[in-house]
Amino acid sequence: MKLKFENAPRPSNVTQDQWQDWAWQLRSSLKSHADYAAFFDLHQSEKNAFEKGQQLFNVRSTPYYASLASRTNHLDPIRRILTPHEKELYDPKQAQLDPLGERKNSNNPVPRIIHRYSDRVLFLITDICSVYCRYCTRKHFTGADQAFIKKSEYEQALDYIKKTKGLREVILSGGDPLTISDGQLERVLTDLRKIEHVEIIRIGTRMPVVAPMRITQNLVEIIRRSKPVFLMTHFNHPRELTAEAAEAIERLVDHGIPVMNQMVLLNGVNNHAAIVQALSRRLLYLRAKPYYMFQCDPSIGTDYLRTTVENSLQIQKELWGHLSGLAMPQLSVDIPDGGGKTYYVPNFEKSVSLEKREYVGWDGVHAEYINPEPTEIVQPMDYEMYLAEWNEIRQSKN
Ligand code: SF4
Structure with a gap:
């Protein structure tokens, strides 16, 4: 079966030129109770969230993304991602403003830099997103209207990356780094490329999902000039893969920019094996690698959207x-309070001894893996060639 991707339904009062202009999409975003009420037939649970939620996390959606959701049914998966619900205001079981522990001093050496793992840093270059997802994990930072990083903080952040020689990757994040202008992005990429020890740059963005017209020819040429740059995107549901999104992914890949997808398992949105497989197969067909399937972080107001770990394990199983391994995203949980990631795979081991391990595979095949006769452990003769590099990376964090 050849996979098909449908265009998003453009409202009749919007011209094609407006619709295809990402700046227009951002300018015309739904941002208030009144905007949402004009676009959607709001359910009482959504009205209550707007009316009672003084401290409600920001609301925003591009018209493009809103057009993918049902106007009349509040249970629609995409609508659950972008419309606040009164359950956001309930006392949750575990509500953390900063579930990843990013604001701990040791992880946040200078403003806008999160240094959690030794070989890489997050560089938060803007706090603005074009859609505020109800499950966002970075509510402590996102949408505080600070916009593009201030000059002094930018210089401090670059200085930290320059002097931390063990760093190999910089992950541009936020907010959404592709909400900044082409000129601003080009400057950031060019400055990072001048730092010799920075090998890989990643851009974490939801723009291919919520405003795929942002992936212009000019943008992909800017990104390509700073290769190797990986684009980490965030499709959660197969209906987000429209013809426009497919074109954006293909434009990136055709210009040599690898695209990796990080989905979040969400209750009532995508927590079914049939939905995850449909999303993964379509992404892979477009040459985007389904990379992570995250357990939703216990960010404030997300209990109603979080699956249980057991539900996620069942889907994976x-x-x-x-x-295929290419299509299968890795189920991963971020341990709260900045404990780092842990991964799950189904356990097929039935017994373990020094001599052998016994398995029953996914379709019931019984087999053993027998260890070789114990022999002397042989160190590769050339490992010392790589030791200096390895030590530099290991010592870059604390
Ligand atoms: S796009 Fe990312 S950072 Fe922005 S609100 Fe959504 S999940 Fe949070």
């Missing part, structure tokens, strides 16, 4: 053996 159902997919195992029916999705």
